[in-house]
Amino acid sequence: MVAGDWLKRIGVLAALLLLSSCYIPDKFRGELRLSKYGDYSLSFKGDLMFAPILDDYRKNKIKPENEAERQENIRRDLSRDIAFRKIESKGKGRFSVEYERVGRLEKVQLTSLIRRDARMLSLRSMENGAIVIRANAMKPSDAQILAELGLNMEGEFRITTDGNVVEHNATVVKPFGTSKVYIWKIENPLAPMPHLVMIRDIDPNRPLAPRASEVNK
Template sequence: MAAEWTKRLAVLAALFLLSSCYIPDKFRAELRLSRYGDFALSYKGDLMWAPILDDYRKGKVDPKDEAERIENIRKDLVRDIAFRKIESRGRGRFSVEYERAGRLGNVQLTALIRRDARMLALRSLENGAIIVAANGLKPSDAQILAELGLTMEGEFRVTTDANVVENNATEVRQFGTNRVYIWKIDNPLSPMPHLVMLRDPDPRRPLPPRASEMKN
């Protein structure tokens, strides 16, 4: 009995952490990042809203309220004008396309999707470093997600000509003067992308090429 209660508390703790969390799935995402801080970020794939997925699992989604709840999730996503497409696939899953570009200031935080619901963050620091980091989970929380049937399959790439001083990419490829850092995400237990680069102060160099222009 005590073991069952402990397990329930662990699930509730994980869901508390995920109470404002979108889960990526079946996705391809790319960040083109110049050594000067210019960036272009794209995401194409699915997003799932974690709390409603758990409610489906528990049979707590009332058919009378289901359409309204899904519409509220869509309204939350549409708040970000970088979404080019948002289509419900039912049961809290949305097929989306997202594109955002800009230039990081000396000290700035920008995120996919938003700061209060971010899956990926780009942070620039006064010392010239730029940190790219996906939100990660503790192994125990990731295991609970896996037990709940929440997958996170996809691929994330960073293409840059910058001086990268730290990364945990699955694979690194050379493409001309650029390097392509590739992360293969298989499940919630996969290492989440992390990369640190040092910015060059000259702001006039163009972005690296798109992944579609490269040979896989």
């Protein structure tokens, strides 16, 4: 093996280690409806690919006798989150999914799609009143390796809110009644990932829940 090929192989393996337990979205449409008080409705419809399995396909480790089991293991991992309404295998670690979650962000809280150890999108409420929405971004080097492995990332994500948005990187912003719709067009892994910061209002009819440390004082 020549030095260039060896270095390239090391780079691919390093990226796969970095991406372990990572799901990559593709051909998707996602939406977050977020009120100025912190109530939210999060939906996602599209494909999810389990990145680490690609290396096994590349090395021909996936055989007819174990492929179904590997697919089922991924499906079970996804089904741990009851917010998934649909999980259908499309083969080679790719699943067609539908996801819906509703809730209310308390004073200090972190929630995510899918979950904390495999999150693609995080919703974080902070003590200073800020709510930060952030999707995971990739380094250019990692995005290039994903492209070499046959992964893509195309879709659209929207945030509809009547809150006081103080920072965002949306592709397009449109009025929607008393709210605004922030739209991100994702064409590849190097596209800017959704990021938005909102300052919440305090609902006089429902005070924010205190933190556990405050309750125990």
